[in-house]
Amino acid sequence: EMLEKGGYDHFMLKEIYEQPRSVRDCLRGRIYPQQGKVQLGGVKEYVEKLKNVDRIIIVACGTSWHAGLVGEYLIEEYARVPVEVEYASEFRYRNPIITEKDLVIAISQSGETADTMAAIELAKEKGATIFGICNVVGASIPRLSHAGVYTHAGPEIGVASTKAFTAQVTALTLMAFYIAQQRGTITESKLIEYLTELNEIPTLIEKTLKTNDHVQIIADKFKDSTNCLFLGRGSSFPVALEGALKLKEISYIHAEGYPAAEMKHGPIALIDEDMPVVFIATKNSSYEKVISNIQEVRARGGHVIAIVSEGDTVVRDMADYVIEIPQTSEAFVPLLATIPLQLLSYHIAVMRGCNVDQPRNLAKSVTVE
Numbered sequence: 293e294m295l296e297k298g299g300y301d302h303f304m305l306k307e308i309y310e311q312p313r314s315v316r317d318c319l320r321g322r323i324y325p326q327q328g329k330v331q332l333g334g335v336k337e338y339v340e341k342l343k344n345v346d347r348i349i350i351v352a353c354g355t356s357w358h359a360g361l362v363g364e365y366l367i368e369e370y371a372r373v374p375v376e377v378e379y380a381s382e383f384r385y386r387n388p389i390i391t392e393k394d395l396v397i398a399i400s401q402s403g404e405t406a407d408t409m410a411a412i413e414l415a416k417e418k419g420a421t422i423f424g425i426c427n428v429v430g431a432s433i434p435r436l437s438h439a440g441v442y443t444h445a446g447p448e449i450g451v452a453s454t455k456a457f458t459a460q461v462t463a464l465t466l467m468a469f470y471i472a473q474q475r476g477t478i479t480e481s482k483l484i485e486y487l488t489e490l491n492e493i494p495t496l497i498e499k500t501l502k503t504n505d506h507v508q509i510i511a512d513k514f515k516d517s518t519n520c521l522f523l524g525r526g527s528s529f530p531v532a533l534e535g536a537l538k539l540k541e542i543s544y545i546h547a548e549g550y551p552a553a554e555m556k557h558g559p560i561a562l563i564d565e566d567m568p569v570v571f572i573a574t575k576n577s578s579y580e581k582v583i584s585n586i587q588e589v590r591a592r593g594g595h596v597i598a599i600v601s602e603g604d605t606v607v608r609d610m611a612d613y614v615i616e617i618p619q620t621s622e623a624f625v626p627l628l629a630t631i632p633l634q635l636l637s638y639h640i641a642v643m644r645g646c647n648v649d650q651p652r653n654l655a656k657s658v659t660v661e
């Protein structure tokens with residue numbers, strides 16, 4: 293088993309470290325930065341559909357649902373198509389309004405999740421076109437779908453999803469730019485710019501992984517916490533949700549992810565000296581707003597751990613701990629900001645003596661309702 297873990301103590305850690313490779317594999321053969329072109333062979337027969345689609349519905353469960361929320365930001369921003377993101381388990385039971393004009397994108401690592409399959413079947417009956425974004429080649433969901441994109445992250449063994457998540461986000465980023473390209477909602481020069489940057493993301497993930505030792509020190513400070521709050525805005529909000537899910541899944545610390553601005557409508561009541569608050573506070577459009585949220589937490593004695601852009605000094609002076617990640621366009625922040633959060637949960641869970649790869653009560657693939 294040690295051999296299978298490639299010298300790492302756990303599959304989860306191995307899979308975290310595989311991300312430069314898995315994201316590169318997801319991009320391979322699909323982006324042509326110099327020409328400003330995205331190619332998605334698996335959906336190319338549906339180009340006309342993409343040109344005319346009025347609405348996209350994303351269905352998924354768990355971590356895949358978080359990837360869907362990132363996808364919503366990206367598709368709406370670049371392709372300008374309205375997107376709804378649904379928990380498959382809710383969608384399937386509430387007589388949803390779907391027509392043949394809709395495109396449903398089902399996201400699933402395993403391709404076998406019962407609720408997601410049922411959601412697809414329902415949407416198919418109502419005439420929608422179904423795309424699958426899956427990791428496991430030939431699984432049930434790709435077979436049920438009309439077309440799709442494989443994430444190519446490779447087998448994921450750890451129950452808590454890591455590399456499959458970043459590969460899903462990568463596939464959705466490609467999807468957003470692909471649809472944008474078909475609909476002409478992005479200029480060629482912008483696409484050249486973005487794809488050139490996207491091509492460098494695997495290298496930047498590698499750089500981000502170097503935060504590991506520092507994250508381990510932070511983990512040691514907060515390993516005995518009973519609660520933890522994760523806050524972010526824009527596409528960093530789903531990153532906060534995913535950070536919280538990772539922590540609760542493997543360390544059994546109660547954690548919640550929230551949009552930073554919503555904090556004042558509830559979670560702020562929980563903040564005291566025993567409450568670590570993790571912020572995604574990179575230098576993007578909501579930077580200034582997130583800074584005021586950090587000040588609000590500080591004023592109430594909460595401990596702040598902030599994911600910041602390299603070289604940031606403003607947040608450094610406010611936070612108890614900062615974790616620097618490379619500066620990147622807003623579109624790609626989720627792919628980098630997720631990494632230290634995975635490491636933080638991992639180290640905390642190890643320090644608490646938890647079974648990191650197989651947390652209690654959880655299954656890798658939920659094939660029953």
Ligand code: G6P
Pocket residue numbers: 353354355356399400401402403404405408451452453654655656657658
């Ligand atoms: C389970 C797994 C999660 C996963 C979710 C959805 O709960 O433990 O890691 O995100 O199912 O699975 P899927 O294979 O559809 O992505």
